[in-house]
Amino acid sequence: MSVKSSDKGYILEVNNLKTYFHTESGQVKAVDDVSFNLRKGETVGIVGESGSGKSVTSLSLMRLIKNPPGKIVGGEIIFHSPTHGAIDLTKLSDKEMRKIRGNEISMVFQEPMSSLNPVFTCGDQVMETILLHQKVNKQQAKQITIDLFNQVRLPRPEAIFNSYPHQISGGQKQRVMIAMALSCNPSVLIADEPTTALDVTVQATILELLRDLRDQHGTSIVFITHDLGVIAEIADRVIVMYRGKIVEQGTVWDIFSDPKHPYTKGLLACRPRLDMKMRVLPVVSDFMHTDALGNMTEKAQSPTYSSVGEAILLNFIDEDEIKERQEKLLLQPPVLQVKNLKVSFPISKNFFGKVKDYVHAVDDVSFDVFLGETVGLVGESGCGKTTLGRSILRLIEPTSGDVYFENRKISDYTGESIRQLRKELQIIFQDPYSSLNPRITIGEAIMEPMRIHKVLSNDKARKERVIELLETVSLRADHFSRYPHEFSGGQRQRICIARTLALNPKFIICDESVSALDVSVQAQVLNLLNDLKEKFNFTYIFISHDLSVVKFMADRIIVMNKGKIEEIGYAEDIYTNPKTAYTQALVNAIPKGDLDEIRKIQMKRRKFRIPVAS
Amino acid sequence: MLKFILKRMAYGSLVILGVLIVVFFLFQALPGDPVAMMAGQRTDVSTREAIAKDFGLDKSLPVQLVLYMKDLSPIAIYEDTPENQAKYDYSVLTNLGDNVLVAKTPYLRRSFQTNKRVDEIIIENLEGTLWLAFVAMLFATGVGILFGLIAALKQNTFWDHALVSLSVIGISAPSFVAAIIISIVFGYYLADYTGLNMTGQLWVTDPIYGRELHLENIILPAFTLGIRPLAIITQLTRSSMLDVLSQDYIRTAHAKGLNFYVIVVKHALKNALNPVITAVSGWLASLMAGAFFVEVIFNWKGLGWVTIKSVETKDFPVVMGATLFVALIFVVVNIIVDILYAATDPRIRLSD
Numbered sequence: 001m002s003v004k005s006s007d008k009g010y011i012l013e014v015n016n017l018k019t020y021f022h023t024e025s026g027q028v029k030a031v032d033d034v035s036f037n038l039r040k041g042e043t044v045g046i047v048g049e050s051g052s053g054k055s056v057t058s059l060s061l062m063r064l065i066k067n068p069p070g071k072i073v074g075g076e077i078i079f080h081s082p083t084h085g086a087i088d089l090t091k092l093s094d095k096e097m098r099k100i101r102g103n104e105i106s107m108v109f110q111e112p113m114s115s116l117n118p119v120f121t122c123g124d125q126v127m128e129t130i131l132l133h134q135k136v137n138k139q140q141a142k143q144i145t146i147d148l149f150n151q152v153r154l155p156r157p158e159a160i161f162n163s164y165p166h167q168i169s170g171g172q173k174q175r176v177m178i179a180m181a182l183s184c185n186p187s188v189l190i191a192d193e194p195t196t197a198l199d200v201t202v203q204a205t206i207l208e209l210l211r212d213l214r215d216q217h218g219t220s221i222v223f224i225t226h227d228l229g230v231i232a233e234i235a236d237r238v239i240v241m242y243r244g245k246i247v248e249q250g251t252v253w254d255i256f257s258d259p260k261h262p263y264t265k266g267l268l269a270c271r272p273r274l275d276m277k278m279r280v281l282p283v284v285s286d287f288m289h290t291d292a293l294g295n296m297t298e299k300a301q302s303p304t305y306s307s308v309g310e311a312i313l314l315n316f317i318d319e320d321e322i323k324e325r326q327e328k329l330l331l332q333p334p335v336l337q338v339k340n341l342k343v344s345f346p347i348s349k350n351f352f353g354k355v356k357d358y359v360h361a362v363d364d365v366s367f368d369v370f371l372g373e374t375v376g377l378v379g380e381s382g383c384g385k386t387t388l389g390r391s392i393l394r395l396i397e398p399t400s401g402d403v404y405f406e407n408r409k410i411s412d413y414t415g416e417s418i419r420q421l422r423k424e425l426q427i428i429f430q431d432p433y434s435s436l437n438p439r440i441t442i443g444e445a446i447m448e449p450m451r452i453h454k455v456l457s458n459d460k461a462r463k464e465r466v467i468e469l470l471e472t473v474s475l476r477a478d479h480f481s482r483y484p485h486e487f488s489g490g491q492r493q494r495i496c497i498a499r500t501l502a503l504n505p506k507f508i509i510c511d512e513s514v515s516a517l518d519v520s521v522q523a524q525v526l527n528l529l530n531d532l533k534e535k536f537n538f539t540y541i542f543i544s545h546d547l548s549v550v551k552f553m554a555d556r557i558i559v560m561n562k563g564k565i566e567e568i569g570y571a572e573d574i575y576t577n578p579k580t581a582y583t584q585a586l587v588n589a590i591p592k593g594d595l596d597e598i599r600k601i602q603m604k605r606r607k608f609r610i611p612v613a614s
Numbered sequence: 615m616l617k618f619i620l621k622r623m624a625y626g627s628l629v630i631l632g633v634l635i636v637v638f639f640l641f642q643a644l645p646g647d648p649v650a651m652m653a654g655q656r657t658d659v660s661t662r663e664a665i666a667k668d669f670g671l672d673k674s675l676p677v678q679l680v681l682y683m684k685d686l687s688p689i690a691i692y693e694d695t696p697e698n699q700a701k702y703d704y705s706v707l708t709n710l711g712d713n714v715l716v717a718k719t720p721y722l723r724r725s726f727q728t729n730k731r732v733d734e735i736i737i738e739n740l741e742g743t744l745w746l747a748f749v750a751m752l753f754a755t756g757v758g759i760l761f762g763l764i765a766a767l768k769q770n771t772f773w774d775h776a777l778v779s780l781s782v783i784g785i786s787a788p789s790f791v792a793a794i795i796i797s798i799v800f801g802y803y804l805a806d807y808t809g810l811n812m813t814g815q816l817w818v819t820d821p822i823y824g825r826e827l828h829l830e831n832i833i834l835p836a837f838t839l840g841i842r843p844l845a846i847i848t849q850l851t852r853s854s855m856l857d858v859l860s861q862d863y864i865r866t867a868h869a870k871g872l873n874f875y876v877i878v879v880k881h882a883l884k885n886a887l888n889p890v891i892t893a894v895s896g897w898l899a900s901l902m903a904g905a906f907f908v909e910v911i912f913n914w915k916g917l918g919w920v921t922i923k924s925v926e927t928k929d930f931p932v933v934m935g936a937t938l939f940v941a942l943i944f945v946v947v948n949i950i951v952d953i954l955y956a957a958t959d960p961r962i963r964l965s966d
Contacts, residue, residue: 064868101871109869114862118961119884129870164960180870 010080011187011220012038012061017075019053019060022068030056030070032244038188043214043221045235045252047228047267049518050489053244054224055110058192061222062107063089063097079105082187103133106181110193112173116165122176123161126183133184148179152209170381171202175209182213189214190222195230199380199545204589207233215605226518228271229591232256232598236605240264252598259308262288269308270523272552274575274590276316280530281523281552319572326570329555334368335539336392336507341365341401343384343391361387363563364401369507374533374540376554376571378547378586384563385543389509392541393425394418405507423453426505430512432492436484443480446470446499453503469498473528490521494528501532509541514549526552547590551575559583619949626945633941634686634934638679641930648928652726669726682934685721692716722938723931725924732935735920740939742816743916746909747901749836754843755894759887761844762851767878769856777848784845790907793838797911800834810834813913835912839905843897850893854886861885888959895951899944 019031031053038044048054059065060072077089081104089097109115117125123145130141142161149157152175165173174194181189191210195203211234214221223234231238232252239249240261248261259265266284342365344358361384369375377385390396392403394410403410405425413421429435436445446466447459456462467477473494484492493513500508510529514522526549532538542553550557550571557574559566559582567574567583578584591597649666650657666672670681684690685702692698694706694714704716722732765777801812814831858864859882867881909918917936924932956962 062869064865095873098871098873101869103871107869109862109866111862115866117863117867117881117885119959120881128872132871166961177866180866 009039010037010078011040012080012222013076013078014057014061015076015078017057017060017077018073019056019065019070020073021070029244031060033075034241034244034246035075036239036246036249038220038222040187041214041218041220042237043223043235044237044239045223045225045231046239046241047225047231048241049226049267049520051243052241054226054241055192056244057241058107058190058222058224061089061188061190062101062105063092064101064107079188099133102129102181102186103184104186105188105190106184106186107190107192108174108177108181108194111197112170112177113165113197115177116173118165121162121164122168122173126176126180129180129183144183145179148183149176151182151213152176152179154179169202170198171206174198174202174206178206178209178213182217182219185217186219188220188222190224192224193226194223196225196227200547201380201585201589203230204591207591210234211605227591228256228267228519229593232593233591233601236602240267253595253602256593256598257595265308266520270520271593272523272526272546272548274548274551274587274592275594277322277572278316278552280527283523283527284520322572326555329370329373332371332373335371335406336369336541337402337404337407338368338388338392339366339402339404341388341391341403342399343387343396344399360563362391362398365560365563365565366401367558367565367568369539369541371539372533372537373556374542374554376550376557377541377543377560378545378550378557379560379566380545380586382562383560385545385560386511388560389427389511389541389543392509393422393427395427419453423449423503424505425507425509426500426503427509427511428493428496428500428513431516432489432496433516435496436492438484441481441483442470442487442495445484445495446502449499450502455503466498466502469501470495472501472532473498488521489517490524493517493521493525497525497528497532501536504536505538507539507541509543511543512545513542515544515546522549529553547575547586559586619953622949622952623945626949629945630938630941634683634938635679637934637937638682639675641928641933642675644925644928646928648726648930651927651929682723685723686938688720689715689717722935725932726929727924727927727932732931735932736917736935736939739915739917739920742914743905743909743918745816745832746835746839746905746914746916747898749832750839750901750905751843751894751898753836754840754847754897755890757840758844758847759851759890761848762855762890763878763883765848765852766855766859774852778852781845781848784841785849787841789838789842789905790911792841793835793908793911796834796838813911815913815915831914835905835908835914838912839901839908843894843901846893846897847890850890851886854889855882858882858886888955891954892951895947895954899947 014037015035017031017034018029021028021030034053034057036044046054046057056065056070061077063072065072072090075090078086079089079100080086081100083104089100092100116122120128123142126145126148127138127141130136130144131138134141134144136144146157146161149160154160154172154175160168160172160176165176168176178194194210195206198206207230210221210223213219221234223231225231235252237249237251238255240247240255240263242263248255248259248264250260255264256268259268263284266282266287269282269287270284272278272281341362342360343362344360346355346357347359348355348357363384365384365388367375377388379385387396391398392410394413398411405421410421436442440448443463443466446469447462450456450462450465451459456465463480467480470477470479475491475494475498479487484495487495493516496513513529514525517525529540530553533540540553542550544550547557551574554571556569557571558568559574559580561582567578567580569579574583575587578587649662649669649671653662653665663672670678673681689707690702690704691710691713692702692704693712694709698704702716702718702721704714704718707715707717709715722736724731725735728735761777761781765774768774797812800808801810805811810830810833814828816828816832817825818828818831819825859878864877864882867877872881905916906918906922908914909916910922913919917940921933921936923929924936
């Protein structure tokens with residue numbers, strides 16, 4: 001299926017690609033008339049939020065769209081294969097396509113945890129690809145695999161060769177996936193959110209690995225992510241997608257320094273920044289108006305902000321103001337005191353069920369939280385931050401140590417009175433999709449805790465209060481009798497917040513409450529949380545793995561590592577002047593996405609790459 | 615690993631003890647008098663009392679239970695007499711005056727009816743049951759996995775719907791109904807075509823040729839016995855296969871460029887079989903435990919058959935012995951399955 005080659009410099013040309021899904025509720029245009037090119041040795045980043053069609057684009061390139069319901073209905077994908085010449089991937093037979101997959105175009109997926117087959121060893125899975133596409137025997141394939149494991153910097157490659165996926169860490173799994181993808185020296189590597197599921201320090205090492213391997217082998221990469229910071233670290237060119245369409249494409253420098261499309265502007269402005277404290281996060285709707293048909297128009301008349309720079313300038317809080325607030329907070333009495341808290345879980349038991357060994361999820365942690373303060377709790381997965389949050393509420397019983405809430409030990413609350421405690425202390429969970437019962441209307445869901453705690457005297461008064469709460473979180477009164485599935489992720493998280501507010505709590509623990517949300521939605525929810533704090537004088541513990549989000553929210557930050565407090569201090573100090581090596585590493589690992597960083601990365605990249613005139 | 619097995623065996627013995635106690639008391643609730651069954655209708659009172667005394671049936675129930683357990687126990691204390699030695703076939707550990715502490719194999723007593731040793735009766739009938747269970751399970755597993763695979767790969771097509779509907783019938787048909795229908799249809803009405811008998815055993819003693827193996831007699835009972843496991847295995851394989859096929863690692867396998875059949879057989883099936891193994895083993899245990907209805911209807915001499923016959927005659931030692939043996943099979947098969955489980959899925963560690 002050879003086609004005429006149009007430009008020698010291209011490895012991949014996507015012209016008017018259309019991938020539609022046929023669902024019961026009608027046709028969904030997941031990728032709608034998308035055209036872009038990939039040059040040899042170039043890295044193109046595709047950025048967009050959930051539902052933008054970026055993943056479907058990447059799966060279309062590999063022809064991995066499940067049919068039914070999905071189908072490539074139009075357009076062409078011209079691949080300039082080194083062995084087959086220029087071919088249109090959309091017209092290849094399944095058999096021909098299988099020779100391309102894993103061999104000339106390969107893919108790294110988002111979830112390293114589930115993308116490896118649990119019942120085969122890592123070595124076997126990488127070897128399988130090599131044996132499939134190359135004429136080598138088993139012994140040679142094993143040698144190639146171990147060499148690859150060395151290249152992707154896996155420790156003890158021979159041991160990992162014989163390990164099953166569950167025996168190695170998430171970052172190591174992703175390295176195995178990368179080794180698998182690179183095993184046949186592909187001309188194009190498609191990386192679909194390869195670092196999203198990983199901790200930020202691991203993400204930094206994986207990005208570095210991908211950069212090095214790309215520079216060594218001259219592989220062309222299509223890098224898909226929702227995170228603009230990551231894009232800035234790796235891509236040469238950026239494609240911004242929104243609702244199945246490309247809204248803007250250009251070099252990284254152009255996109256970051258001079259975004260043209262209002263959506264790109266909004267996306268750039270709404271990321272919480274590490275270098276300055278913002279009062280309110282700008283949101284996409286400050287820049288763009290979307291009408292009912294999905295047409296986007298820039299808000300020209302009286303926009304809140306006209307550019308990204310203006311959005312930031314109008315918003316940041318200066319140092320004096322921060323200092324003033326810090327001093328004011330210290331004068332408040334501590335509302336919550338945690339003293340030598342320990343939470344341990346048994347990991348092995350002896351014959352008679354007696355516990356032999358514990359893992360200390362929270363290991364001797366002490367801190368105070370003052371009235372009206374927001375304390376941020378950051379750390380990587382497994383550091384014990386969630387366990388700590390839950391043990392404060394006694395959703396997990398602490399093993400030892402005390403927690404005082406308003407000078408009363410929470411372990412003194414028993415039976416009925418613990419309910420009283422939970423009325424005062426509320427939690428907002430991570431996943432807005434699973435923390436609402438799908439069979440209960442949202443009005444009922446918000447009313448339920450009010451009934452249990454006998455807030456207000458009758459249901460009529462409660463219903464009025466619920467409607468008031470819905471309006472507080474920018475939802476409408478007529479949402480009362482709707483079911484959770486009718487709402488988007490951000491709306492659901494706002495419903496969860498309304499449910500929390502229903503009990504008039506004094507203290508709210510937000511456990512990764514915005515982690516599952518898109519950046520633009522995240523900005524809205526964070527702004528809402530801050531507004532509510534001003535209004536009701538809440539005290540927050542804000543738990544997150546994302547230091548930039550925590551820095552935006554928190555007055556003070558606690559950095560946790562392996563169950564212990566690594567460092568505790570004012571948000572600005574943690575960022576500008578980290579005291580421990582761990583905090584330092586954590587801060588450095590965060591993709592900055594500012595122009596300075598981009599220039600540095602681009603300079604380094606130029607050494608390896610023939611500059612591309614754009 | 616060893617700790618795991620020891621622990622499971624400890625739990626298993628508790629299960630067997632429970633079975634022992636429950637069956638013992640349930641048996642007492644059955645109508646009929648075992649002594650009358652043994653001695654016939656017209657025996658005088660003194661003969662009956664002598665028989666009752668001989669078998670220990672004159673003692674109170676708790677004492678009878680304790681004595682039975684003493685017979686079962688591998689270590690016990692007895693009077694050192696030649697009769698006891700012959701009865702229990704023990705080896706003496708130490709002398710305790712008149713009595714001796716002995717080690718022995720569990721003594722399951724003798725049948726009230728035939729005076730045969732119960733362990734011999736069990737061994738004799740075990741072969742039939744094992745063959746039946748094994749063939750039924752082989753049939754059910756092989757065909758069931760195949761059907762499940764077809765249904766999963768052809769999801770929402772005619773084949774899928776047909777197989778799922780059939781399996782629903784298979785699950786809901788009671789085995790005694792199925793047994794009678796199959797026996798009559800294939801063993802009687804269609805006997806000329808199938809050449810099968812309505813009933814029959816594995817070994818048939820012919821007056822002229824002596825003991826003969828009749829393999830064809832196993833077909834109908836094994837088929838009947840296999841229907842339900844077959845239906846369940848079909849559904850389980852289907853749903854677990856559908857689940858596995860939507861996993862990320864299957865997408866990875868596609869992205870490698872593997873062809874469809876390698877993906878299904880190598881990558882998907884191995885993952886999809888775990889729930890199937892559990893089901894198969896559970897059924898295997900219960901099939902070995904005697905398929906009572908099927909054995910009785912097809913007159914197939916096995917553990918189930920002998921148990922039912924003994925219940926009819928209130929032959930306590932045989933019923934008790936067979937039941938305990940079945941419980942033992944259950945426990946052992948389940949331990950083996952757990953070990954097998956760990957062998958197919960490297961994520962499972964046998965720690966607790």
